[in-house]
Amino acid sequence: xxxxxxxGGHEFTSRFILGSGKYNLSLIKAAIEDAGAEIITLALxxxxxxxxxxxxxxxxxxxxxxxxxxxxxxxxEAVRIxxxxxxxxxxxxxxxxxxxxxxxxxxxxxxxxxxxEILAKEGYVVMPxxxxxxNVARSLAAAGAACIMxxxxxxxxxxxxATKEFIQILIDEIELPIIVDAGIGRPxxxxxxxxxxxxxxxxxxxxxxxxxxxxxxxxxxxxxxxGRTAYLTGMGRVLQRGSEASDPLTGFLGD
Amino acid sequence: xxENQFLIENSALTGEALEKxxxxxxxxxxxxxxxxxxxxxxxxxSDVRERVMAQTAAYDYDRYTAADVAAALSHDTCTIEDFKAxxxxxxxxxxxxxxxxxxxxxxxxxxxxxxxxxxxxxxxYCENYCIYCGFNCYNQIHRKKLTMxxxxxxxxxxxxxxxxxxxxxxxxxxxMSDLNYIGEACxxxxxxxxxxxxxxxxxxxxxxxxxxxxxxxxxxxxQETYNPDKYETLHLMGHKRVWPYRFEAQxxxxxxxxxxxxxxALLGLDDFRKDALATGLHVYYLQRKYPxxxxxxxxxxLRPIINNEKINPRDVHEKQLCxxxxxxxxxxxxxxxxxxxxxxxxxxxxxxxIAATKVSAGVSTGIGDHEAKYSGKEEAAAxxxxxxxxxxxxxDEMYDAICAQGLQPVLNDYIYTDAEDGSRF
Numbered sequence: 001x002x003x004x005x006x007x008g009g010h011e012f013t014s015r016f017i018l019g020s021g022k023y024n025l026s027l028i029k030a031a032i033e034d035a036g037a038e039i040i041t042l043a044l045x046x047x048x049x050x051x052x053x054x055x056x057x058x059x060x061x062x063x064x065x066x067x068x069x070x071x072x073x074x075x076x077e078a079v080r081i082x083x084x085x086x087x088x089x090x091x092x093x094x095x096x097x098x099x100x101x102x103x104x105x106x107x108x109x110x111x112x113x114x115x116x117e118i119l120a121k122e123g124y125v126v127m128p129x130x131x132x133x134x135n136v137a138r139s140l141a142a143a144g145a146a147c148i149m150x151x152x153x154x155x156x157x158x159x160x161x162a163t164k165e166f167i168q169i170l171i172d173e174i175e176l177p178i179i180v181d182a183g184i185g186r187p188x189x190x191x192x193x194x195x196x197x198x199x200x201x202x203x204x205x206x207x208x209x210x211x212x213x214x215x216x217x218x219x220x221x222x223x224x225x226x227g228r229t230a231y232l233t234g235m236g237r238v239l240q241r242g243s244e245a246s247d248p249l250t251g252f253l254g255d
Numbered sequence: 256x257x258e259n260q261f262l263i264e265n266s267a268l269t270g271e272a273l274e275k276x277x278x279x280x281x282x283x284x285x286x287x288x289x290x291x292x293x294x295x296x297x298x299x300x301s302d303v304r305e306r307v308m309a310q311t312a313a314y315d316y317d318r319y320t321a322a323d324v325a326a327a328l329s330h331d332t333c334t335i336e337d338f339k340a341x342x343x344x345x346x347x348x349x350x351x352x353x354x355x356x357x358x359x360x361x362x363x364x365x366x367x368x369x370x371x372x373x374x375x376x377x378x379x380y381c382e383n384y385c386i387y388c389g390f391n392c393y394n395q396i397h398r399k400k401l402t403m404x405x406x407x408x409x410x411x412x413x414x415x416x417x418x419x420x421x422x423x424x425x426x427x428x429x430x431m432s433d434l435n436y437i438g439e440a441c442x443x444x445x446x447x448x449x450x451x452x453x454x455x456x457x458x459x460x461x462x463x464x465x466x467x468x469x470x471x472x473x474x475x476x477x478q479e480t481y482n483p484d485k486y487e488t489l490h491l492m493g494h495k496r497v498w499p500y501r502f503e504a505q506x507x508x509x510x511x512x513x514x515x516x517x518x519x520a521l522l523g524l525d526d527f528r529k530d531a532l533a534t535g536l537h538v539y540y541l542q543r544k545y546p547x548x549x550x551x552x553x554x555x556x557l558r559p560i561i562n563n564e565k566i567n568p569r570d571v572h573e574k575q576l577c578x579x580x581x582x583x584x585x586x587x588x589x590x591x592x593x594x595x596x597x598x599x600x601x602x603x604x605x606x607x608x609i610a611a612t613k614v615s616a617g618v619s620t621g622i623g624d625h626e627a628k629y630s631g632k633e634e635a636a637a638x639x640x641x642x643x644x645x646x647x648x649x650x651d652e653m654y655d656a657i658c659a660q661g662l663q664p665v666l667n668d669y670i671y672t673d674a675e676d677g678s679r680f
Contacts, residue, residue, distance in 0.1 A: 021366060045670035073547050077672035084670070100547040103589045156363045208366045 003232065005177050005199045008093070008125030008146040010064070014038040015194070016224050017066065017179065018217065019204020020059075021046060027213045028058040035217035039064045041095060041202070044085050045071040056089075066127065068095040075114035082119050094119060095149070096128040105155045109136040113143055120144025129181050132166035137174050148174055149202065151182040152193065156205045158185025161192060171197040187216075187223030194227025195235065261386040261489070263563045265395045276393050279384060279491040289487040289496050296500045297459040297507060303540045304502050310335065311481060311533040319343035328352055333586045338535055341582035342528050350574060353581035357610045360588040368665045369657045370591070370613040371650065372420035373413055374454070377401045377440055379622050379638045381426035383493030385479075387524065389560030389641045390426040392493070396561050399622040399638025400431055406440050409625045410447040416617055416629060416650045419666040420450040422475070426641075427456035427495055434462055438469035445470035450669040452517075456494060457504035463511025472669070474508035475517030476501060477555065481533030485525040505541060515549030516541070517593070522576065523557035523568035531579045535586050542587075551591035551613070552583050558597050558642040573602055577609070584610040596644040600656070603646055608660055616653035618644055 004011045018037040020028055032040060040059060044067050059065065067085035072078035075098065082094045096119070098111040112128045113136065120126045125146045130136055132150035140148055150167050153159035161167065162183060171178045177199030184190050190201045201224050210216035262280060265273075278285045292298055319340045327337035328349065340346060341353060378400035381390040389396065401409065413421065421444055425432040437455055444451040452473035453466060463474065480486050483498045490496045505516035518537050520530035538550045554576060556568035571579075576598075583592060594603050594611040596618040603614055619628055622638025629649075648656065657664040 021368070043668075045668050046665065071670045072672060080672050081670060102547060102549050103542055105589075156366075158363065205363065205366055209362045 003228070007127070007177065010125070012038050012064075012200075014221075015200040015228055016221055017041065017181075017200055017202040019202065019208065021204055021208065029060060030214040031207065031217040032060060032063060034214040034221065035207075036221050037063065037217075039066050039093075041066045041068050041204070042090065043068055043070045044081050044088075044090075064093060065090045066093045066095050067091075068097045068129075069115070070097045070099075072096075072098045072115075073100050073108075073111075074098065075111045075118065078111070078115040079118050082115075082124060086124075092123060093125045093127065096126060107131055107151065109133060112136075113139045116140050116145050117143040127179070132163045132170055134166075134169050134173060137170050141174060141176055145176060147177040147179050147199065149179045149181040152180050152189070153183025153185075155182040157183050158206055159183050160185055160189035164192075164196070167193070167198070168196055187219045190220055191223040191227035191230075194224050195230045197231050200224075261563065261566060263394065265393055267395050268393065272393070276384070280386075283487075286487070286491055287496060289490070289498050290483060291497070292500055293494060293497055295459075296494075296497060299460070299503055299506060299510070301503060301506055301544075303506065303537070303544065304499065306540050307481070307533050307536045310536055311529055314339055314529055314532050316343040316528045319345045321345050321348070324349050327585075328356055335536070335539070335586075338582060338586040339532060341585060342531050342535075342579065344528075346582070347574065347578060350578055350581070353578065353585065354609045357581040357584040358608065360584050361610055361612065364588050365612045367661065367663045368612065368668070369607050369662050370420065370665045370668060371418065371616050371653055371657070372422055372450075372452075372613060373418045373615055373617045373650070374422045374424055374595075374620070375406075375409060375413065375625070376424045376620055376622050376638075376641065377406055377409075378428070378432040378436075379426045379641065380428040380431035381493075382428045382430065383495040384491045385493075385495060386489055386491065387521075387557060387560070387566055389639065394561065396639035397637070400436075401623050403439060403443065405623055407443055407447075409623060410443060412626045412629050413617065414447040417654070417666065418617060418650050419448055420452070420669070421448045422452040422454055422473075422615075423471075424454045425456070427493065429456060429494070434458065434465065438466055441466060441469035441471045449667040452515075454517075457501050457507070460507040460510040463508045463513055465511075467512045470671075472513055472671075473515040473517065473549075473551075474505065474513050475519075475551075475553070476504040476508075477519040477521060477553070478502060478534070478537070479521045480525040481520060481530050481537075482525045489524060502537075505537075506545075509541070509545045509548050513548075515551060517551040517553060517591075519553035519555060521555050521557060522571045522579070527571045527575065527579070531582065535583055538587055538590055542589075549591070550587070550589070551593060552587070553593045553595065554580055554583070555595060555597050558645070560642050561639050576602075577606065580606060580610040596646040596648075597642065599645040600648060604656055604660065607657065607662060614653060614657075616648055617650040618647070620644060 014036050016037050017039045018035050019041050067090040069078040069081040096115050098108045099105050100108045107129050116126050116128050129149045137148045153162035179200040180193040180198045181202040184203045185206045207216045323340040324346045327340040379390050451471045453471045454475040486498050520534045559566050592611045593613040621640040624637035654664045
C-alpha cells in the first residue's frame with residue numbers, strides 16, 4: 001500500500017514541505033526536484049508582481065502552492081492575506097503564520113486559533129503554524145485545521161527539536177497530521193522527528209543557507225524517508241543504559 | 256572649538272541673518288534650551304530614554320579586555336555587557352571572528368536575502384541650523400519642493416527601473432513641507448511602490464497615525480548623536496534642536512500605528528562607541544516594550560556637503576564601521592541593517608556578506624533629478640543634494656552585484672494588511 005497522508009482531501013506522497021524564502025529563485029526548481037517536494041510555501045509578502053521576480057514562474061506544474069500569512073500580526077490581517085492569496089490564484093491552501101514578536105518570531109497561538117476558525121469556514125485548507133501546546137492543538141482541530149504545524153525551535157535557529165517532548169504529545173493525542181515546522185537545522189533532526197511519528201517536515205533556512213541548495217534538499221529528502229520507514233517498521237529495542245541485570249529484581253518471586 | 260570644521264560662510268546672507276548665524280555659533284547663551292520641548296511637541300511617558308542614557312553614561316569602553324571580547328563571542332545570546340565589550344577597542348583584533356559570528360546570525364534571521372530600496376528626496380527646505388548638514392538653513396544651495404506632478408513623474412521613473420520600496424525624505428521644514436503635503440505624497444507613492452517609508456521631521460503620535468493612514472508604515476529618525484551636550488553644539492537652531500523630542504520619535508511613531516521604525520547615530524559627530532551603544536540600546540529597550548515592531552538600524556558616517564568638502568567621519572574608519580555593524584548584528588540579530596550610498600561599492604559589496612540586509616540603489620540625494628539621472632536627460636531646475644554619495648550604482652548594477660555574491664536581491668518583503676488597502680492587488 002502506498003504510504004500517503006491527506007490534507008483537506010488532497011493526498012500527498014512526499015513528506016517534505018519546502019520553503020521558498022531566503023534563497024535565489026533560480027534554484028527553486030532544482031530544490032523542488034531534489035527534495036521530491038509536492039508542496040512549496042510562498043510568502044505572499046514576497047510574491048512580487050514584477051515579471052522577473054515572480055516566484056510563481058519558478059514553480060513547476062503539479063506542485064501545490066502553500067501561501068503563508070507572514071507579516072500578519074492579528075487574525076484579521078491573516079484572513080486578509082489569505083483572501084489576497086486566493087485572488088492571486090494561489091489556490092485554497094493557506095499556512096497561518098501570525099507573529100506579534102519581531103525578535104523570536106514566535107507564533108501567537110490565540111490569534112492563530114481565531115484565524116483558523118474563520119478561514120476553515122470559508123473553505124480553505126488551513127495549516128496553522130503554532131507553538132506546541134496540546135490545548136491549542138485541540139482547539140485548532142476543533143476549528144477545522146487540516147493539520148497542526150508545531151515549531152521545533154525558533155524559526156531560522158537551526159536548533160533542532162527543542163520542543164521534542166511537546167511535539168510527541170501532539171503526535172500521540174491529535175488525530176490530524178502533525179507537520180514539524182521551523183528550527184529543523186539538519187537532516188538528522190528531520191529524521192528524528194519522522195521517527196517520532198511526525199507526518200511531514202517543513203524546512204527552509206537549513207536548505208536556503210546551505211552551500212549547495214539542491215544537494216541539501218536531497219539530503220533532507222533521504223533523511224525524512226529514512227525516519228518515516230523507521231517509524232512504520234517500529235523502532236527496535238533501544239536500551240536506556242547498561243545491559244540487562246543478571247540478578248533480576250523480580251527473581252525473588254515464588255509461585 | 257572642535258566642530259569648527261563644519262562652519263561655512265554664506266556671502267548671500269543679509270547683515271541681520273549673518274549676525275544671527277555668528278551669534279548662534281559663538282555664543283551658547285543665544286541658543287534655546289535643547290532639552291526643553293517647544294510648543295506643540297507631544298511629551299510621552301516613557302522610561303526608555305532614561306535607561307539608554309544611564310547605560311551610555313556609565314560606559315567605559317577602555318575597561319574591556321580581550322578576555323571580555325572572547326567571552327562575548329562565545330556566548331549563545333549577547334548581553335548588554337557583551338555588546339559593550341564588542342564595541343570596545345579591545346574587540347578590534349577580533350574583527351574577523353566578529354564578522355564570522357555576525358554572518359551566522361544574519362543568515363539565521365535573513366537567509367541570503369538582501370533588500371533593495373531607493374530614497375526619494377521631495378523637498379530640501381529646512382528651518383534648522385545643523386552645522387554639518389548640506390540642507391541647513393544658512394547654507395546657500397538651490398532649494399526646491401517638488402509639486403505633486405513632479406513627485407509622480409519621479410516615482411514613475413524610479414518604479415520603471417524596477418524598484419518597489421521607496422523611502423521619501425524631506426528637509427525639516429513644517430512650513431514648506433507640511434504634513435498634508437507629505438501625506439499626499441505617501442498616497443501617490445502607494446500607487447507606484449509596494450512599501451513606503453518616511454524620513455522626515457519628527458511629529459506627534461496622532462500625526463504619525465495620519466501618515467500611516469496615507470500609506471507610510473515605516474519611520475526613520477536619526478538621532479545624530481545621543482550625547483545631548485554635543486548635540487547642543489551642532490544643532491543650533493530650529494525644532495531639531497530639541498533633543499528629547501527627537502529621541503522619542505520612534506516611540507510616538509509606533510503609538511501612531513507604524514509597523515516599523517529605524518534608528519541611527521551619525522557616526523563621526525561624537526564618540527562613536529558611545530553613540531553606537533546608545534543606538535543599539537535604543538532599539539533593544541523599545542523592542543522589549545513594543546515586541547511586534549520591526550526594528551532597523553542605519554550606520555551613516557559623515558560625508559562632505561556642498562560648500563564644505565572638508566567634512567569627514569574622523570576616527571570612524573572602515574574597520575571601526577565594520578566592528579560597529581558586527582556588534583549591532585550580534586546584539587540585535589533580528590534587526591534590519593541598512594548601508595546607504597554614503598559608503599562605496601567595495602564596502603557595500605563586502606558588508607552585505609556579513610551584516611547588512613538592505614542597500615539603496617539608483618540614489619540621488621538631490622531634489623527632482625531622478626528623471627535626468629536615469630534617462631540622461633538634462634534638467635537644470637533640480638534642488639541641491641544633502642551630501643555627496645560614494646556609490647552611484649543603478650538598480651540593475653546593484654541587483655547584479657548582490658547576485659554575484661551568491662545572495663538573493665529582494666525588492667519587497669511587505670504586504671499592506673489594512674482593510675482599506677486590500678484592494679491594492
